[in-house]
Amino acid sequence: MVVPSLKLQDLIEEIRGAKTQAQEREVIQKECAHIRASFRDGDPVHRHRQLAKLLYVHMLGYPAHFGQMECLKLIASSRFTDKRVGYLGAMLLLDERHDAHLLITNSIKNDLSQGIQPVQGLALCTLSTMGSAEMCRDLAPEVEKLLLQPSPYVRKKAILTAVHMIRKVPELSSVFLPPCAQLLHERHHGILLGTITLITELCERSPAALRHFRKVVPQLVQILRTLVTTGYSTEHSISGVSDPFLQVQILRLLRILGRNHEDSSETMNDLLAQVATNTDTSRNAGNAVLFETVLTIMDIRSAAGLRVLAVNILGRFLLNSDRNIRYVALTSLLRLVQSDHSAVQRHRPTVVECLRETDASLSRRALELSLALVNSSNVRAMMQELQAFLESCPPDLRADCASGILLAAERFAPTKRWHIDTILHVLTTAGTHVQDDAVANLTQLIGGAQELHAYSVRRLYNALAENISQQPLVQVAAWCIGEYGDLLLAGNCEEIEPLQVDEEEVLALLEKVLQSHMSLPATRGYALTALMKLSTRLCGDNNRIRQVVSIYGSCLDVELQQRAVEYDTLFRKYDHMRAAILEKMPLVERDGPQADEEAKESKEAAQLSEAAPVPTEPQASQLLDLLDLLDGTSGDVQHPPPLDPSPGGALVHLLDLPCAPPSPAPIPDLKVFEREGVQLNLSFIRPPENPALLLITVTATNFSEGDVTHFICQAAVPKSLQLQLQAPSGNTVPARGGLPITQLFRILNPNKAPLRLKLRLTYNHFHQSVQEIFEVNNLPVESWQ
Amino acid sequence: MQFMLLFSRQGKLRLQKWYVPLSDKEKKKITRELVQTVLARKPKMCSFLEWRDLKIVYKRYASLYFCCAIEDQDNELITLEIIHRYVELLDKYFGSVCELDIIFNFEKAYFILDEFLLGGEVQETSKKNVLKAIEQADLLQESPKKTLSPIF
Numbered sequence: 040m041v042v043p044s045l046k047l048q049d050l051i052e053e054i055r056g057a058k059t060q061a062q063e064r065e066v067i068q069k070e071c072a073h074i075r076a077s078f079r080d081g082d083p084v085h086r087h088r089q090l091a092k093l094l095y096v097h098m099l100g101y102p103a104h105f106g107q108m109e110c111l112k113l114i115a116s117s118r119f120t121d122k123r124v125g126y127l128g129a130m131l132l133l134d135e136r137h138d139a140h141l142l143i144t145n146s147i148k149n150d151l152s153q154g155i156q157p158v159q160g161l162a163l164c165t166l167s168t169m170g171s172a173e174m175c176r177d178l179a180p181e182v183e184k185l186l187l188q189p190s191p192y193v194r195k196k197a198i199l200t201a202v203h204m205i206r207k208v209p210e211l212s213s214v215f216l217p218p219c220a221q222l223l224h225e226r227h228h229g230i231l232l233g234t235i236t237l238i239t240e241l242c243e244r245s246p247a248a249l250r251h252f253r254k255v256v257p258q259l260v261q262i263l264r265t266l267v268t269t270g271y272s273t274e275h276s277i278s279g280v281s282d283p284f285l286q287v288q289i290l291r292l293l294r295i296l297g298r299n300h301e302d303s304s305e306t307m308n309d310l311l312a313q314v315a316t317n318t319d320t321s322r323n324a325g326n327a328v329l330f331e332t333v334l335t336i337m338d339i340r341s342a343a344g345l346r347v348l349a350v351n352i353l354g355r356f357l358l359n360s361d362r363n364i365r366y367v368a369l370t371s372l373l374r375l376v377q378s379d380h381s382a383v384q385r386h387r388p389t390v391v392e393c394l395r396e397t398d399a400s401l402s403r404r405a406l407e408l409s410l411a412l413v414n415s416s417n418v419r420a421m422m423q424e425l426q427a428f429l430e431s432c433p434p435d436l437r438a439d440c441a442s443g444i445l446l447a448a449e450r451f452a453p454t455k456r457w458h459i460d461t462i463l464h465v466l467t468t469a470g471t472h473v474q475d476d477a478v479a480n481l482t483q484l485i486g487g488a489q490e491l492h493a494y495s496v497r498r499l500y501n502a503l504a505e506n507i508s509q510q511p512l513v514q515v516a517a518w519c520i521g522e523y524g525d526l527l528l529a530g531n532c533e534e535i536e537p538l539q540v541d542e543e544e545v546l547a548l549l550e551k552v553l554q555s556h557m558s559l560p561a562t563r564g565y566a567l568t569a570l571m572k573l574s575t576r577l578c579g580d581n582n583r584i585r586q587v588v589s590i591y592g593s594c595l596d597v598e599l600q601q602r603a604v605e606y607d608t609l610f611r612k613y614d615h616m617r618a619a620i621l622e623k624m625p626l627v628e629r630d631g632p633q634a635d636e637e638a639k640e641s642k643e644a645a646q647l648s649e650a651a652p653v654p655t656e657p658q659a660s661q662l663l664d665l666l667d668l669l670d671g672t673s674g675d676v677q678h679p680p681p682l683d684p685s686p687g688g689a690l691v692h693l694l695d696l697p698c699a700p701p702s703p704a705p706i707p708d709l710k711v712f713e714r715e716g717v718q719l720n721l722s723f724i725r726p727p728e729n730p731a732l733l734l735i736t737v738t739a740t741n742f743s744e745g746d747v748t749h750f751i752c753q754a755a756v757p758k759s760l761q762l763q764l765q766a767p768s769g770n771t772v773p774a775r776g777g778l779p780i781t782q783l784f785r786i787l788n789p790n791k792a793p794l795r796l797k798l799r800l801t802y803n804h805f806h807q808s809v810q811e812i813f814e815v816n817n818l819p820v821e822s823w824q
Numbered sequence: 825m826q827f828m829l830l831f832s833r834q835g836k837l838r839l840q841k842w843y844v845p846l847s848d849k850e851k852k853k854i855t856r857e858l859v860q861t862v863l864a865r866k867p868k869m870c871s872f873l874e875w876r877d878l879k880i881v882y883k884r885y886a887s888l889y890f891c892c893a894i895e896d897q898d899n900e901l902i903t904l905e906i907i908h909r910y911v912e913l914l915d916k917y918f919g920s921v922c923e924l925d926i927i928f929n930f931e932k933a934y935f936i937l938d939e940f941l942l943g944g945e946v947q948e949t950s951k952k953n954v955l956k957a958i959e960q961a962d963l964l965q966e967s968p969k970k971t972l973s974p975i976f
Contacts, residue, residue, distance in 0.1 A: 048928050055927075091931055098837055098930065100852065119964045127934055135845050157961045160939075167943035168843065192957065195947050203943040229948040236945050274950045277905060284949045287902045327901035334899075362870040367900055398869045746896070748877075774896075 044077060045070065047091045054099070067096050078109055087113055087124040094124075094131055107132050107139050114146045119157065122150070126161045135171035144174050151181045156192050159185070163196040167203040175204040179211050186218045191227040198222065198233030202240050212241055216248060223258060228275055231262070232285050239292045243744050249296065256296050256303045260310045263289045267314055278322035286314075290331040297339030298775070304340035311336050315348055326356070326364055330371075337375055338775065347382050350375065354386035362398060369393060369404035376411040377778065387412050391421070394428045402428075403436055410443040418451040422461060429468050438472040441465050445477055455488040459495055463512075467502055470509030478511045482518050486624065496523040497538065504548060508557045514565045517552060520545060521569025522623055524576040542577050546570065550587060560596055567591060567599060571606045575621045585610055706821045712811065716743025717772070717804060719752075721815070723822045731789040733822055735796075739780040741772035743804070750780055750802040757795050761787040770802075794823035825903070825944040826878060826893040827854075828937070830926065833887050835859045838926050839933050843944035862891055872900050883907050887923045910940055913954055935961065 045053070050070055057063035074089045082089075090109050097103035110132060113125025133140040143165070150162040163185070166178060182204065185197035201215040215237060222234040238255070241248040266281050266289075275282035293311075297304040314332045319325040329352060336349040353375075356368035372390070376383045390412065393405035406428065413421045422444065429440045444465050452458035462481045465473060485495045499516035507513055520527060527540055552558055552566040571588065574581045588610065591603035609617050712719035717739065724734040741747045750770045756762045767782035788794065796815040801808065830839035837855060846854070861875060862882050873880050875893075881903040882891040890907045894900070911921070913936050918925040926933050939954045941947060948954050 051928055095930060098840065100837075119961075123935070123961070123965060124931065127931055130934075131840075134847075136847060157957075157964050160957070160961075164938045164942055168841075169845070171845075196942055199942040199945050199947050202945060228950060229953065232946060232949060274952055277909075282949050283902060283905060284946045287899055288946075291897075291899075323901055324905055327899060327905055330901050331899050362868075363872060363901065363904065366870045366872055400873060401870060 044073060044085050044089060045092065047088060047095065050092050051095060054096075063099075067099070067101055071096065071101070075105055078105065083112075083116070086116075087118075087121045090124050090128050094128055097131060103132055107137065111139070111142050111146070114143055114150075122158060122161055126165045129165050130168045134169050140169065140171060141173060144177050147174070148178060148181055151178070151185065156190055159193050160196055163193070163200045167196075167200040170200075170203060170207065172207045175207045175211065179204055179208075179214055183214055183218070186215075186222070191225075191230055195227070195229035195233045198230065198237055202233070202237050205237075205240050205244065209244055212245060212248065216241055216251070219252075220255070223255060223262075228282055228285055232288055235259075235285075235288045235292050239288070239295060242292070242295050253296050253300065253303050256293065256306050259289055259293055259296075260307055263293075263314070264310055267317065277324040279319050280322075280324045280328060283324040283328050286328045287331045290314075290328070290335045294335035294338050297335070297341075299340065301340050307335075307339070308342055308345060311341065312345055312348065315345075315352060323361070323363075326359075326361075330356075330367055333371065337371075337379070346379060350379055350382040350386070354389060357386060357389045357393060362396070362401060365393065365396075366398075366401055366404070369401060369408055373404060373408050373411070374777075376408060383408075384412055384414075387417065387421075391424050394424065394432075399433050399436070402432065403439075406432075406436060406440055406443065410447060413447040413451060415451045415453070418447065418453060419457070422448065426461070426464055426468070429465065437469045438474075441469040441473045442477075445473065445480070449480070455484065456491055456494065458484060459488070459491060459498075463498060463502065466509060466512040466515065467506070470512045473511050478514050481511075481515045485515075485519060486522075492523045493526040493529070495519055496527045500527055500540065500545070500548075501538070503552075507548075507552050507555055510557075510559050510562050513552055513558065513562050517549065517562065517565040517569045520549065521565075521572035524569075524573045528577065542579050543583075545573065545577075546583055549573075553587070553591075560598060563596070563599055564602060567602055567606070571609075572621045574610075575618050581610070706819050709815070709817065709819065711798065711815045712800065712813070714809070714811065715804065717741050717747055717802070719798075719800065723819065725822070731787050731791075733786040733788060733794070735784040735786065735822075737782045737784065739772055740776070741774055741779070742776055744774050745805040746774045746777070747772040748803045749808075751800070752782055753799045754784060755797045755799075756786060757792060759788075759790055759792045760794070788823055791823060794818050825898070825906075825941065826895065828893075828941075829855060829858065829889075829891045830933075831855075831859050831889050831891070832923060833863070833889070835863060838888065838923065839930060839937070841934070841937060841941075858891065858893075862889055871904060881907070885911050888926070906941070906946065909951070910937060913940060913951060916951065916955055917958060932958075 053066055054063055057066055070092065074093055077085065077089050086109060090106055090113060093103045093106040093109075097106075106128060110125050110128035113121040114129060116122060116125070129140075129143055133143070147162045147166055150158050153159075163182070166174065166182070170178070182197050182200050185193055186201065188194055188197070201211075204211050205215060219234060219238050219241070222230060223238075225231055225234070238252055242252055263286065266286060272281070275285070277283055280286070293303075293307050297307055311332055315329065315336070318329050318332070320329060333349045333352050336345050341349075350372070353368045353372050356364045357372075359365055359368075369390075372383050372386070387409075390405055390408050394402055394409060396402040396405060406425075409421065409425060413425075425440065425444050425447075429437065429444065432440055445462060448458055448461045452461070459481070462477070462484070466477065466481070485491065488495070496519045499512075499519045502512060503516035503520075524545060527545065528542060549566050549570050553563050553570075558566070567588070570584050574584045585607075588603050588606045591599055592607050594600045594603060609620065613620075706723035706725070708720055708722045710718060710720050718741075720738045720740070722736045722738070724736075726732055726734065737752055739747070739750060739752070748771045750767075750772060752767065754762060754764060763785040765783040765785070767780050769778075769780050772778070772780050786794070796818060798811075798813060798815060800811045803809070826844045827840070827842045829837065829841075831837050837859075840851070840855065842851060858875065858880065861873070862880070865873070865882075871881055871883055873882075877896075878893045879896065879898065879900060880891060880893055881900050882889055883904060884890075890911065892903050892907060894903050914921040914926070914933065917932070917936055918929070936954070936958055939948065939957045948957075
């Protein structure tokens with residue numbers, strides 16, 4: 040007895056009626072069993088219905104692979120109903136991973152050539168959705184024929200199918216390039232749109248095609264002009280804007296054709312100005328066109344006035360009540376801030392307003408943009424805004440905001456005191472989110488500003504007294520109190536209110552830090568050393584200090600214990616040397632080789648706490664000789680210092696200064712690599728104060744159409760030289776001249792041996808991974824002699 | 825466009841159109857993660873977000889989320905128009921469309937989409953033409969013996 044199969048809608052009804060997941064599963068499994076049986080029996084009449092039901096449960100996440108063959112049968116049927124569902128099934132269930140997918144090639148071929156438009160439409164649609172490279176190769180001739188058929192319905196689909204085919208099989212470009220010229224004369228919007236999409240795809244893939252199509256720029260300009268001025272038709276318009284889809288596509292193609300090409304850019308200049316000024320911006324459709332226009336203006340060789348117009352449009356977008364528009368404005372301005380800095384600066388107030396956005400993705404962009412807009416003339420005002428933002432911003436933006444502020448402060452600080460104040464404020468507001476080098480930088484800064492020692496120590500003391508939980512702040516404060524405790528107690532400081540601090544209070548505070556469970560081991564180290572230093576700075580007797588030191592002699596933390604024992608010994612056996620050893624630290628230089636200087640000048644030897652994480656691949660053999668230059672000189676281990684600002688400073692220095700040290704070098708730059716628009720450049724500097732040192736800045740740029748990601752550069756030099764790679768500025772180079780990656784190599788070559796350099800690059804480009812290993816030729820002689 | 829997903833407020837998938845080849849497992853993973861991400865967005869947030877290396881454009885219409893994944897060089901604002909146009913087409917076809925229409929007639933939803941987009945690109949910018957094509961196809965389905973008028 041044959042049980043009539045459920046109708047699709049009834050099945051859906053039943054599934055939705057299930058009260059629990061288990062019930063649903065039961066219904067579906069039962070039905071799938073029926074469907075399987077039906078497939079086995081080969082019932083042609085209901086096959087389409089069975090497959091439709093199967094597709095429904097597939098969408099709910101249930102397996103449907105046993106329907107794949109049925110798709111084939113349905114596609115081969117002559118009934119349109121069958122084909123419709125069969126092709127849908129093919130698009131949903133078959134893909135290039137299954138060998139079965141090739142079996143529909145023949146059916147598609149037949150359907151393409153039998154002249155019933157809806158059927159041809161189905162075949163083309165399926166081909167362009169899931170057609171594999173083999174299928175595309177096989178069916179290219181059929182699709183080519185359809186390009187020039189009379190029916191626009193089929194032609195527009197054939198054109199877009201060609202786009203898909205080229206994506207799968209780039210060699211097919213030669214087949215589909217010739218028809219484009221003729222297709223561009225069509226009036227039908229669908230055909231025109233498809234053709235422009237096709238031309239865009241061809242140009243993006245081949246520089247030769249790009250050159251070829253430059254000659255249609257005038258024609259494109261004309262099409263767009265007609266569309267904008269007289270092309271108003273209700274059929275294609277949205278909110279009074281003529282076919283915005285077509286406009287956007289034309290603008291995009293113009294962008295590609297006009298890039299780096301003066302003549303083409305000139306030809307489109309007027310039209311772009313016209314579109315930019317006349318497009319109705321009351322609704323999203325108009326703004327979409329305007330946005331694309333702006334992108335095009337900024338990417339081609341447009342006149343200066345036009346560029347300013349474009350930036351101003353973005354500025355207006357920033358004031359738009361629609362936050363989507365604000366979003367694209369912020370993103371675009373961010374891309375332009377380097378190349379058109381002064382134009383973007385004009386919109387600084389609006390950008391700063393956007394910091395108050397409630398949507399985190401907008402405020403993040405506003406933050407990035409604001410940081411990029413800080414310069415020496417607006418630094419005070421900007422910092423105020425940014426610091427206010429820091430206090431109220433969402434937690435995931437804190438770290439970026441804090442480091443952004445610190446970086447900007449470093450570059451543009453008008454006075455040292457302002458700088459110290461700023462850093463102090465960041466440490467108090469967002470101390471846990473600052474990077475490790477903040478401590479080093481601040482101590483360096485304070486150390487160097489002799490006139491501000493009293494001020495600094497006073498402020499830090501106050502801050503510390505209020506709150507000992509923010510570790511970076513505590514560390515700096517402890518160090519400062521240790522170094523300048525005498526100034527603290529002296530009580531006089533013109534810059535802030537006089538405060539009478541007595542010795543016992545200071546010692547108590549440091550002890551509190553030492554004992555607090557919130558203090559990290561490093562922090563305790565700072566505190567202990569600070570206490571020790573105070574033994575020479577304070578007037579009173581040192582019993583309290585001696586007590587603390589001796590207690591910590593049995594501390595469980597080995598580092599702390601060691602220090603305490605050593606300090607204790609200092610008290611007991613070497614008291615005559617104590618004053619000399621605990622003298623104020625001289626300022627250490629940030630740049631240049633610290634190694635020798637530290638060993639000689641500083642009484643406390645260099646220690647590389649967080650200087651360790653210089654990124655390196657653990658490769659075998661040749662590649663990285665990451666020699667930690669500063670390591671070898673830590674001779675005097677008896678008094679390991681709590682801090683060494685320089686190594687952290689020099690290494691991380693690179694993260695904010697993407698270029699090599701500023702002193703210009705007469706050695707010419709060298710281009711060492713080029714592949715598909717990706718270039719690698721070396722620039723050389725020999726610092727005069729150290730003849731053995733060579734600094735190479737490696738810059739990776741990308742002028743191709745595709746982004747470069749996961750970029751890693753490794754190097755090797757002959758054994759007689761020492762190489763140190765600093766951290767690169769990033770590992771992505773956006774397409775079309777996006778922000779380059781820079782990386783600094785430090786090479787020590789004391790014997791003036793001939794320099795040889797081998798480089799290994801790995802990166803992803805155009806969805807392929809690239810690996811290149813090569814030796815750099817033509818290294819200038821001046822780099823090593 | 826790389827793919828378009830339609831899902832309900834409870835995260836139930838109502839339509840999935842993939843324009844890039846991915847395994848079933850990958851599709852499921854992407855769907856799960858993206859649905860979660862989009863559903864977590866607050867109502868006042870903007871319609872765009874960055875996810876993996878793609879740009880996601882989404883818009884909610886009544887109880888359905890329409891979610892598209894586009895590439896870096898694609899225009900987000902026009903994608904919003906694409907979504908809106910698709911909704912309009914569904915609306916015209918079903919007569920004041922609601923989620924139930926799309927649930928019970930999911931194949932139709934796919935057919936309509938396939939007349940509007942092809943291979944991830946817009947193929948027809950005239951609403952009239954799209955609806956006419958669907959009408960013709962429906963007619964052909966009902967009475968296969970009838971000869972078709974050319975759909976221009």
